[in-house]
Amino acid sequence: MARAGILLLAGALGASLWPDAVGAQEPSAASLASLSSASSAPSSASSPLSLVDLPGLSATLSVLTDPGAELELADVAAPDRGADFRPLMQGLNESFSRAAYWLRIDLAVPPALSDSTAYLRVMPADLDEIAFYTPDGRVQHAGAAHPFVERALPYPRPTGAIELAAPHTRVYVRLRVNGPLAPYLSLVSAAAFPQAVQQENLVLGLFFGAMLIVLVMNLMNWLWLRSKLYRDYVAFVLMSGVVSFSAHGYAAAYFFPSAPGLAAAVETLALSWMTAFAVFFSLRLLKIDGRHRTLRRILRALAWIVLANGALAFTPWIGESFFFAIHCFALYGILALVGSARNLWRERSVGALFLFVIYVVFISFHAVSLGVAFGLLSATPLTASSWEIGTAVHLFLLHLAIVFEMRSQQRSVASKELQVRAAQSEVESEKQYRAELNRFLGMMGHELGTPLAVIDITVQSLELLPGAELPEVSDRHARIRKAVKRLDQLIRESLQRERIESDGWKVKVQTISVPDLIDAVVAAQGLDSLPVALPERLRLPMRIAGRPGGALEVELAPDLPPCRGDVHLLQVVLGNLIENARKYADPGSTVTLAVALCRKALRFSLTSQGEEIDDEELMRLFEKYYRRETRSDVAGSGLGLHLVRHIVHLHGGSVSARSLPGRRTCFAFELPLPQGAGDD
Structure with a gap:
């Protein structure tokens, strides 16, 4: 109600300030009386x-x-x-x-x-x-x-x-x-x-005064909120005002008194642009997006065509341009009504109903005006004013619709902010939980590691006693040590996973020499140290599937540039891949570790020969806790390859697994090189 009062007050103010026609005299009391009691009533409508x-x-x-x-x-x-x-x-x-x-x-x-x-x-x-x-x-x-x-x-x-x-x-x-x-x-x-x-000046003053207030209010809202919805609406209201101002002759009277052609061109241009901005505004207000793809394309094409039509206002085809713009405006009203009807049918909400009513009112009033323009209806005082009446009502209702839409968006933003705060609270709680879990796992790892070490040392001592060489005794000792090793590996992998996934292990990036990295990984596997001058191809004896006779073959491309990353995490990656190959490859086979330069990245690949893996299973190998059902006899936790993928992603790289001919499987990952490295 307050806003309506402001509009009426502004309209009255505009009417009082609007200049009377040049040369008009103030009406006398006699003229007012004669006007109200004229015996010759106006002709029929x-x-x-x-x-x-x-x-x-x-x-x-x-x-x-x-x-x-x-x-x-x-x-x-x-x-x-x-x-x-x-x-x-x-x-x-x-x-x-x-x-x-x-x-x-x-x-x-x-x-x-x-x-x-x-x-x-x-x-x-x-x-x-x-x-x-x-x-x-x-x-x-x-x-x-x-x-x-x-x-x-x-x-x-x-x-x-x-x-x-x-x-x-x-x-x-x-x-x-x-x-x-x-x-x-x-x-x-x-x-x-x-x-x-x-x-006449009073009516038009009310109309233009109300339009001016709506324009200023929404212009301020646009400058404050920077919403494209307000921007398109402001342009629509402004062009509507220019069209009405020109249609009543005020543009020619006060701005172009000596250039009538320019006044007509401005009116035609404003009508074309008014139609275009009305389309852009309705696309946003009605949310005509991917759900109404065809309607959206038609409306956008209409907007750009009528924008281009405005250029004809300054050519000899100005009459055709004006007539075409009127047709486009009528088509816009029909399409906007169709869009609002579709929204009402799908949403069946109060907001959709309100928008549908707005466009029904728009069509009703402007159909009369367009009917007069097309020669379908007679021109009367009522039909001649239908444009102003329809425009005023339509703009006021659209203003209300924008207010409701912005309030709805504000409520949506407030709801999303609450969700964000709730999510942040959950993240903090999760971090605290992870920290507590890491402390617990660290304590448990220490508490479990000490007894396991005691058990392993005790078994080694028992192996030195007389009779330990007997097959039955030796077999028991081997099973005990194997179980201890399996528990120790499970504890270490669980601790690594929790530290890395909970950000407890911060990535410390440094420049790493590839031969030094390989040497550290080989040493951690209990193999012979690499020579100081590492050759391009090296073969090291290694137990495969728990049996001797196998080998690890290292192939390094010449002139490899250094990489950047966390040396400890990359050692975990290569160690897990080698350990995985040692467990699942055929006994006595050769595991090949190759490093080469590939597309501005260092490519590490580990190829082994063993049981063939189908494509579906290859896609699941890096999942957490996934283990192959056909090899349940092999000790493991299902975390090794998952850690590999996670660490490689932390370094901005990629990891893959694929089957090769001859029952071979290749695991590979790539690490991006620093800018400018490897250009030679």
Whole structure:
């Protein structure tokens, strides 16, 4: 209610500040009384001429069509032309045409009105050519194509002064427009004329004042929130105001008094841009996205086409451009109504219903205005004002819709902020849990590691006693040590996984020499140390599947650049891959570790020969706790390869596994090189 009051107050203020028509006089008390109690009521709503404060006067209208727009007054006033005029009982409605139309107005003037002045006014104000031919021989030019400064009566609404003479006065009016023609005429007495002008200014002042307030409010909201919804709405309201301002003749009167062509071009350009911004605004307001892909494409194409059409406003095809823009605006209204109806059908919410009602109101009011423009409806005071009424109601309802939409977005943002805070709280709780778990696992690892070490040392001592060489005793000792080793490995892998995944182990990036990295990994596997000058190919004996006879073959490409990463984590990666190959490869086979330069990255690959792995199982090898069912006899926790993938990803690399011919399997990972490394 407060906002409505502000709009009405602003409208009234705009009306009071809006300049009255040039030369208009303040109405006297007698004129006001005569206007309210005029005995000659205006003609019927469908009549082409309305009579105001002219008691006893009657009018008969007829029209002659001049297809070539070549006739002069002498031609149409000739006696032999009388039969060419057809009676005009209803409004003059003509579709797009370049013809001229001559209106012959025969006035039966009572003696009381003889020698008085009446003012003949024509709407709309943007008709191209209007000429009033009065009995005294004067020609009064008006219309959008005639400079405003040369008008006999400088009013924004085309007006001609007529001297009434009893018993009969004949007036000719020549009309021409580069488009559809649906004029509305009113004949007003001199006494009532100032009041009519003032009433018109009051109505238009309310309209433009309300539009100005809506424009300023939403402009401030756009500058504050930077929302594209507000931006498109501001552009739509601004262009609507320019169209209405120009259509009522105020642009020609106050901005382009000597350049009527420029005023018409501005109106056509504003109409095209108004349609385009209305489309962009409705796309956002109605959320016409991927769910309405076809409708979205049609609307966007319409917007860009009508934007381009605006350029024709400054060419000789301005009439065609204006008429095309009107059609596009009508098409926009229909498509927006379709979009709102689809949203209502899918969402069935109060907001969707409100938007649907808005576009129904829009279509209802503007259908009348467009019907007049297309010559389908007669021009009357009510139909002539349907554009302003519909625009004001539509813009006000759209303003409410934007307010509701922004409040809905604010509630959504507030809800998401609550969710973010809840998620952050969960993350903190998870971090605390991880920290406690790491401390617990560290303690348990120490507590379990000590007894396991005691057991292992005790078994080694038992192996030195007499009788330990017996097969049965030796076998028991081996099983005990194997179990101890399996438990120790499980504890170490679990601790590594928890530390890495909980960010307890921070990646310490440093420059790493590839031969030094391989040497450290080989030493950790209990193999012979690499020579100081590492050859490009080296073969080291290694137990495979718990049996001797196998080998680890190291192949290094020449001139390998150093890599960058955490040396300890990369040792875990290579150690897990080698340990995995030692457990699952065929006894006595060879495991090949190769390092090469590949696409600005270092590629580490480990190839072994063993049981064939199908593609589906290859995709699951890096999952946490995954173990092959066919090799359940092999000790392991299912964490080794999972740690490999996690550590490689921490270094920005990639990891893969694939089967090769000859029952071979290749595990590989790539580490990106520093910028500029390996360019040679």
